[in-house]
Amino acid sequence: MNALKKSILICLLTFGYLATAHAILPIEKLDTFKGSKGFLVQTKALPMVDIEVSIDAGDRFDPSGKSGLADMAAGLMNYGVRGDQGILSEAQIADEIADLGANISLSVGGERAILRIRSLSRKDLRDRAVKLAAAMLSSPTYETKIVEREKQRTITNLLEAETKPEFVLERRFAKSIYGNYPLGNTPTVKSVTAVSAKDLTQFHQQFYRSDRMIVSIVGDVDRAQANEIMQTLLQKIPQSGNPITKVPELQRSPVEPLAQREIHIPFDSQQAHIAMGMTAVTRSNPDYFPLLVGNYILGGGGFVSRLMSEVREKRGLAYSVSSYFAPGKDTGIFRAGLQTKNDQATMALEVMSSTIAKFIADGPTTSELIAAKSNLVNGYPLRIDNNRKLLDNVSSIAWNDLPLDTMEVWTKQVEAVTLEQVSTAFQKYLAMDRMKIVVLGAKNK
Amino acid sequence: MRSNLLRICFLFLFCSPLSWAASSNSADTHEFLLSNGLKLIVREDHRAPTVAHMVWYRAGSIDEVNGRTGVAHVLEHMMFKGTHQVKSGEFSRLVAAVGGRENAFTSRDYTAYFQQVEKSKLDEVIKLEADRMSNLNFDDAEFLKEIQVVMEERRLRTEDNPSSLLNESLMATAYMTTPYRHPVIGWMNDLQNMKPADARDWYRSWYAPNNATVVISGDVDPKQILKAVEKYYGVIARQVLPERKPQIEPLQKGIKQVQVRAVADSAQLAMAWKVPRLEPGKLDDPEPYALELLTAVLDGYDNARLNRVLVKQEKVVNDVGVAYDMISRGPELFLISVSMAKGKTVAQAQASIRKALNELKQKGILDSELKRIKVRILSDQIYKRDSIFGQAMEIGTTEMAGFSWKDIDYMLEKMQTITPEQVQAVAQKYLVDPGLTIAVLDPQARNSAASKEGK
Numbered sequence: 071m072n073a074l075k076k077s078i079l080i081c082l083l084t085f086g087y088l089a090t091a092h093a094i095l096p097i098e099k100l101d102t103f104k105g106s107k108g109f110l111v112q113t114k115a116l117p118m119v120d121i122e123v124s125i126d127a128g129d130r131f132d133p134s135g136k137s138g139l140a141d142m143a144a145g146l147m148n149y150g151v152r153g154d155q156g157i158l159s160e161a162q163i164a165d166e167i168a169d170l171g172a173n174i175s176l177s178v179g180g181e182r183a184i185l186r187i188r189s190l191s192r193k194d195l196r197d198r199a200v201k202l203a204a205a206m207l208s209s210p211t212y213e214t215k216i217v218e219r220e221k222q223r224t225i226t227n228l229l230e231a232e233t234k235p236e237f238v239l240e241r242r243f244a245k246s247i248y249g250n251y252p253l254g255n256t257p258t259v260k261s262v263t264a265v266s267a268k269d270l271t272q273f274h275q276q277f278y279r280s281d282r283m284i285v286s287i288v289g290d291v292d293r294a295q296a297n298e299i300m301q302t303l304l305q306k307i308p309q310s311g312n313p314i315t316k317v318p319e320l321q322r323s324p325v326e327p328l329a330q331r332e333i334h335i336p337f338d339s340q341q342a343h344i345a346m347g348m349t350a351v352t353r354s355n356p357d358y359f360p361l362l363v364g365n366y367i368l369g370g371g372g373f374v375s376r377l378m379s380e381v382r383e384k385r386g387l388a389y390s391v392s393s394y395f396a397p398g399k400d401t402g403i404f405r406a407g408l409q410t411k412n413d414q415a416t417m418a419l420e421v422m423s424s425t426i427a428k429f430i431a432d433g434p435t436t437s438e439l440i441a442a443k444s445n446l447v448n449g450y451p452l453r454i455d456n457n458r459k460l461l462d463n464v465s466s467i468a469w470n471d472l473p474l475d476t477m478e479v480w481t482k483q484v485e486a487v488t489l490e491q492v493s494t495a496f497q498k499y500l501a502m503d504r505m506k507i508v509v510l511g512a513k514n515k
Numbered sequence: 516m517r518s519n520l521l522r523i524c525f526l527f528l529f530c531s532p533l534s535w536a537a538s539s540n541s542a543d544t545h546e547f548l549l550s551n552g553l554k555l556i557v558r559e560d561h562r563a564p565t566v567a568h569m570v571w572y573r574a575g576s577i578d579e580v581n582g583r584t585g586v587a588h589v590l591e592h593m594m595f596k597g598t599h600q601v602k603s604g605e606f607s608r609l610v611a612a613v614g615g616r617e618n619a620f621t622s623r624d625y626t627a628y629f630q631q632v633e634k635s636k637l638d639e640v641i642k643l644e645a646d647r648m649s650n651l652n653f654d655d656a657e658f659l660k661e662i663q664v665v666m667e668e669r670r671l672r673t674e675d676n677p678s679s680l681l682n683e684s685l686m687a688t689a690y691m692t693t694p695y696r697h698p699v700i701g702w703m704n705d706l707q708n709m710k711p712a713d714a715r716d717w718y719r720s721w722y723a724p725n726n727a728t729v730v731i732s733g734d735v736d737p738k739q740i741l742k743a744v745e746k747y748y749g750v751i752a753r754q755v756l757p758e759r760k761p762q763i764e765p766l767q768k769g770i771k772q773v774q775v776r777a778v779a780d781s782a783q784l785a786m787a788w789k790v791p792r793l794e795p796g797k798l799d800d801p802e803p804y805a806l807e808l809l810t811a812v813l814d815g816y817d818n819a820r821l822n823r824v825l826v827k828q829e830k831v832v833n834d835v836g837v838a839y840d841m842i843s844r845g846p847e848l849f850l851i852s853v854s855m856a857k858g859k860t861v862a863q864a865q866a867s868i869r870k871a872l873n874e875l876k877q878k879g880i881l882d883s884e885l886k887r888i889k890v891r892i893l894s895d896q897i898y899k900r901d902s903i904f905g906q907a908m909e910i911g912t913t914e915m916a917g918f919s920w921k922d923i924d925y926m927l928e929k930m931q932t933i934t935p936e937q938v939q940a941v942a943q944k945y946l947v948d949p950g951l952t953i954a955v956l957d958p959q960a961r962n963s964a965a966s967k968e969g970k
Contacts, residue, residue, distance in 0.1 A: 115562045118897055148817075160827070164818030168887045171894025190894055219830060226833045226857050229780040233961065235675060338962045339778075340670045372616075373595070373607035383604055386663035389671055409671050441612055448614025451633045455563035456901045 094454065097464055097474045101297050104309040105281030109468050110296040111288045111460050119196060119289030120461045121187040123207060123303060124469050127277035128181040130252040130317045130400075138224065138257030139265050143273045144176045144183040146220055150211035154201075157211065163202065172199040174206070180253050181398045182469060186461075191290035200302050207278060208306035212270040225259050235339040235409075239510045242335060243345045246506040247403055251320045279311050280304045284468045288461040320401045323348035323504040332507040342415035342511025346422065347405035348504045353397040353470040360495040361395055363487045366442045367434045368426065369393025369406055374441070380425045381408060387418045393426070399470050404500055412512040419509060427502045433493030447481045544910075544920060545737040547744075551753045552725025555744050556920055558732035558906050566637050566733030567907045569629040570644050571915055573728075574721035576623045576699045577845050578759065583713050585665070585701015588621040590714045592661050594628065595619075596653035598646050603657055606643055613639050621699055624844040625915040631904060634734045638743050645747035648727065651718055658711040666707070669700050677777035677956055685785050685850075685954035688773040693764045695845045723754040728914050732907040764789075764846050771952040776959050781833065783956035784861050785852045786868060790839065790945045792847040795917040798925055803841040804933045805941040806849060810839045811888040812880050812938065813851070813871075820884075821851070824871050831859045831867045841926075842916040848952075849945065861955050872946055879939040889931055896927070 100108030129140045148167075149160040158166075167174055172189040185207060189199040231237040241256050248254035255261070285300045351357060362370075369377035369392045381391040393406035406426060410418040434442070454460055454477060467476045547555040576587050597603035610617045613636035619628040630640040673679040683698050690696035701709075729748065731740055767789055793803040813821045814837035821835045832853040839849045853864050899905055910920045 113562075116897060116900055118901070161818045161823065164816055165887065168816040168818070168891055171890045173898075188898060190897060219827070222830075222857060223826075223833050226781060226854075229857075230854070233778050233780050233958075340674045341667070371611060373604075374611045379604075382664055383660075386660035387667070389664055389668040410667060411670060441608070445611045445614050448612075448633055448636065449616065450614070451563060451565050452614070452616060452631055455565040455903060458901055 094477050095460070097467065097477070098293060098296075099474065100285070100287075100293070100300055103280070103297075103301050104304050104307070105279075106283045106285060106300070106304055107468065108285040108296065108300040109287070109464050109474075110291070110293060111464055112290075112292065113288060113457055113460065114290050116457070117191045117290050118457070119187075119189055119191045119287065119291050120457050121189070121200070121203075121289075121299060121303075122286045122461055122465050123185045123203075124284045124286070124465060125183040125185070125207075125278060126181075126282035127183045127273075128179050130180055131273075131277060131314075132252055132255065132261075133269075134255070135261060136264050136269060137255045137261040139269055139273055140183065140277075141178045141257065142217075142220065142224070142262075142265060143270050143277070144178045144185070146212060146217065146270065147176055147185070147206040147210040148174065149216045149220070150213050151202075151205040152209040152211060153205040158202075158205065160216065163206075166198070166202055170195050170199050174199070174203055181400065184465075193295075196291075196299070197302075200299050204303045204305060207283075207303065210270075210274060212267045212274070214267045217265075217267040217270060221262055221265065224257070224262050228257065228259055228262065235337055235341065235343045235510055238335060238337065239343045239345055239508055242333060242510070243347070243405075243506070243508045246331075246333060246508060247323065247347055247349065247405075248320070250318075252317060276311060276314065278307060279309060280307045281310045283307070284465075286461060286464045286468050288457045288464060317400070320349055323506060325501070325503045328507075331503075331505060332509070335508065335510040336512065337510045338512055339510075340411060341409045342412050342418075342509060343407070343409045344415065344419050344422065344507070344509050345405060345407040346419075346426070346505050346507045347403050348500065348506060349401055350395050350404040350499050351397050352399065352401055353466070354399075354472060355397065357491070357495040357498065358397060359483045360487050360491040361499065363439070363442050363446065363484060364429075364434065364492040364496055365393060365395055365404075366446060367438045367492075368429045371442065371445065374445075376425055376429060377406065377408075377422060380421050381418060385417075385421065387414055387421065391422065415509060415511050419507070423502070423505075423507075426500075426505075430496045430500050430502065433489060433496065436489060439487075439489050439492065443484055443487065446484045450481050450484075541921065541924070546920070547741055549724065549745060549749050551749060551751060552723075553744075553748050553751075554728040554914070555741065555748075556728065556730045556910055556914070557735060557737040557740050558730070558910060559735060559737065560732055560900070560903050560906065561734045563903070564634045564734050565631060565903060566634045566731060566735055567629060567631050567904045568637060568640050568644065569627055569730045569907050569911055570648070571625050571627045571728045571730065571911045572721055573625055573726050573915055574717070575621060575625045575844070576697060576701075577694045578721065578757075579694055579697065579701075582705060583709070583717075584697040584705045585699070586709065586713050586717045587626055588700055589662065589665055589706070589709060590717045591619050591621045591626050591628075592665055593653050593658065593714050593718075594647055594651060596651075596657045596661065598650035599652050600646060600650060601643065603653065606647065609643060610640060615640060623695055623699055625911075627911060629904075629907070637731070637735065637740075641743050642747050645751065648722055648724065648748065649751045651722070653711075653714075655711045658714060662706060662709055665700070666703065669703060669706065673698065673700065674703070677775070677779040677958075678783065680777050681775050681783055681785060681954055681956045684773045684775045685787055685952060688771050688954065689767075689787055689789070689848060689952035690764055690846070692762050693845050694762065720757050723756065724748060724751045725753045726756055728911065730907045730911045730914075732910070733903045767950050767952075770948050773952070773954045774957055775954065776957045778961050779956060779958035781857075782855045782861050782958055783852065784855070784864050784868075785850060785954040786865070787848040787850045787952045787954070788946050789950035790847055790849045790941070792843055793841045793918075793926070798922060798929065801929075801933060801937050802941050802944075804926070804930045805937040806839050806945070807841050807930065808885060808888055808933055809938050809942055810837050810849070811891070812875075812884050813837045815888055815891065820871060820875070821868070825853065825864070825867050826856075829867055830856050832856055832864050842913065842918060844916055865953070872942065876939065876943045876946070880935045882935055885933075885935050885938065892927070892930060 098110045175186045369375045377391045388408040388410045391408035396402040543559045545557045615630045615632040617630040825832045833856045835853045
């Protein structure tokens with residue numbers, strides 16, 4: 071341990087800041103290994119490395135009645151593993167991570183589960199962190215006692231969340247917008263209760279296969295070292311398995327009368343919470359850039375967006391109001407939302423709706439388009455100015471199958487967006503008579 | 516955000532144990548003092564062509580007076596509402612046009628404003644920020660709208676948030692005289708009665724170059740920066756600052772308790788002890804360092820003591836958090852917060868916490884536990900450098916608490932010298948009943964039993 075401490079201090083002294091070229095750093099494709107693709111961006115200035123494994127095992131694969139299974143399959147990987155030297159307990163895993171000065175995190179979204187490692191790049195430390203993560207990925211034990219404990223904790227958290235306006239809104243909005251698509255069912259006390267240790271093991275066997283994984287690495291390692299990291303991570307994982315049923319396509323939100331699209335949830339919080347949205351596009355959609363630029367103007371551009379101006383700056387109705395597109399490998403959604411005190415809910419919803427409707431109908435002005443492009447283009451360096459942000463970019467490019475020069479041409483693609491493209495794209499994908507609306511709060515007086 | 520606000524961000528964002536302490540590097544950091552009293556600190560980091568520009572005013576809720584709580588934060592909002600030259604909302608539009616990201620936040624100790632830009636745009640944001648240091652000029656109508664926004668912010672973050680309500684009552688109970696007893700966002704009644712003149716008075720009192728520190732980090736040349744800062748900030752006149760009364764909190768003489776009834780499912784318990792902080796000029800005091808390390812021994816990693824014993828072994832609580840800030844302008848608390856596991860009572864949780872603390876007080880901590888924490892501190896020094904903005908944050912918070920950025924390295928070295936016995940000693944000395952405040956959240960059902968909706 072003392073040797074480790076010393077070495078870290080020495081790192082601090084010898085590495086310092088190595089100036090890197092300010093050109094956008096290239097993404098290197100690693101050797102394909104057991105059906106898995108890997109990507110690397112080398113940054114040498116700091117003696118550290120960030121590693122991500124994306125697994126095609128997100129919430130959309132939750133079986134009916136067992137929502138929360140995908141979350142737990144990933145979230146319990148660090149609570150006991152079968153390693154090279156036998157079983158490692160949750161305590162041993164946590165101590166080892168701490169002793170290495172490393173971080174290993176697990177998260178699950180709609181599409182994918184993500185394991186991330188942040189480690190010092192010194193080989194002995196890095197190797198141990200990678201080996202531990204490899205054991206977590208390939209051989210979690212899902213011991214019944216621990217599964218039951220964590221299920222109970224999750225249930226307690228769910229019961230707490232069900233008293234919170236934002237959670238109740240989110241759950242109802244997901245049901246509304248996703249319908250029968252798997253993401254329409256979010257975890258409940260009942261669905262979590264139904265998950266067993268055996269379900270976790272089966273889910274893991276079915277989905278945690280190297281042909282469903284992508285590795286992204288950013289930091290102080292060379293290509294050979296990165297290949298080695300990737301191979302260590304995937305060494306013990308089976309390459310493939312039984313075919314997996316495809317998730318159904320997310321159907322476009324249909325045209326419906328308002329009464330069928332709008333839901334009111336009575337809730338005695340001080341503020342009403344409002345969400346509005348519909349299905350939209352994939353990340354690889356050619357209209358991605360017109361929608362990105364357009365949404366900056368509508369509700370993505372922080373203090374200068376139209377929604378912010380109409381709802382907050384002009385009327386003082388809300389602290390935060392915004393809109394976004396969440397495109398993925400599959401079709402994602404468009405969503406706008408705000409919170410306001412109960413007796414202003416109707417007015418705030420009206421202002422938000424008419425602002426969005428007007429934008430879809432008329433599009434942006436020329437000066438708005440210039441301002442939006444100016445912000446996005448001038449601000450691009452801020453999206454890639456550290457290892458963590460680079461990893462976010464590499465990971466998104468890899469997951470969404472985007473060209474490897476995506477970062478290099480990003481500003482050009484923003485520049486190329488025209489007024490007409492924005493209008494056309496918004497009219498093509500969004501429509502007010504398709505928008506799902508959820509209003510949670512006390513009835514208006 | 517425009518008000519990251521409150522203790523919340525300190526509890527969950529910046530104050531994960533020991534996170535205040537990142538590395539500094541004397542060769543890369545430069546300090547200048549302008550003749551008008553403005554301090555400039557430049558941290559060079561040439562990894563990417565970006566820069567963070569922050570101005571920190573040593574004026575937070577600790578400087579507020581009765582009846583005007585929340586005014587520091589309200590003024591923060593009004594700082595975007597126009598100057599003699601730049602009309603309302605224009606500041607944000609100009610920053611956006613150069614591709615900038617911007618925001619501001621208010622804490623108990625300070626108010627800070629920042630922009631992140633590509634390096635060639637730095638001059639533009641310095642000019643804008645310097646302008647609003649002395650030329651703020653908002654009209655009453657803007658104030659009347661914005662105070663509504665601030666009240667919405669309070670509803671969102673506090674009124675509808677039982678954990679925030681609990682924390683608010685805890686602070687108001689633990690402290691009798693220090694302004695730390697008031698929430699940064701202010702009491703609702705004070706917000707309802709706040710006048711434009713209150714915000715303007717605040718601005719006139721505290722927004723002066725001799726009460727400000729500019730911190731710039733990123734791909735910059737310190738000499739050029741100094742020129743730009745002198746050009747724009749240098750012309751602003753120094754002014755006499757109001758007197759800051761010490762308002763020293765009297766010694767607590769026995770346990771205090773408070774109960775909060777709010778809509779929730781699980782009960783929560785917070786136990787907060789009065790503990791010392793690090794005082795400027797007394798960097799060798801081992802106690803604050805030992806308290807930081809104690810925080811991490813209890814809650815610094817997944818297998819740390821309280822998580823292991825209370826959550827995993829005894830299953831008496833669902834979640835546990837421990838917080839302590841070694842550096843701040845006002846008095847400090849050592850805070851343990853838990854939410855109950857299903858079927859467990861607050862009394863059981865409190866008994867388990869006390870048992871875990873007693874064991875630590877009697878038997879001390881293992882050398883291996885402390886080493887583990889120290890390794891983490893060292894590796895965090897490297898990880899922290901990945902963020903240009905994080906480096907500016909660290910310098911700013913340290914300076915605002917009355918220390919120099921130059922002290923950071925010394926504090927880190929000092930931290931590495933602390934022994935298990937010293938950690939045990941602060942637990943024995945300070946985690947005792949006479950200085951303890953206990954706050955309990957008593958969960959209430961919602962009137963509209965609507966929370967079962969939408970499964």
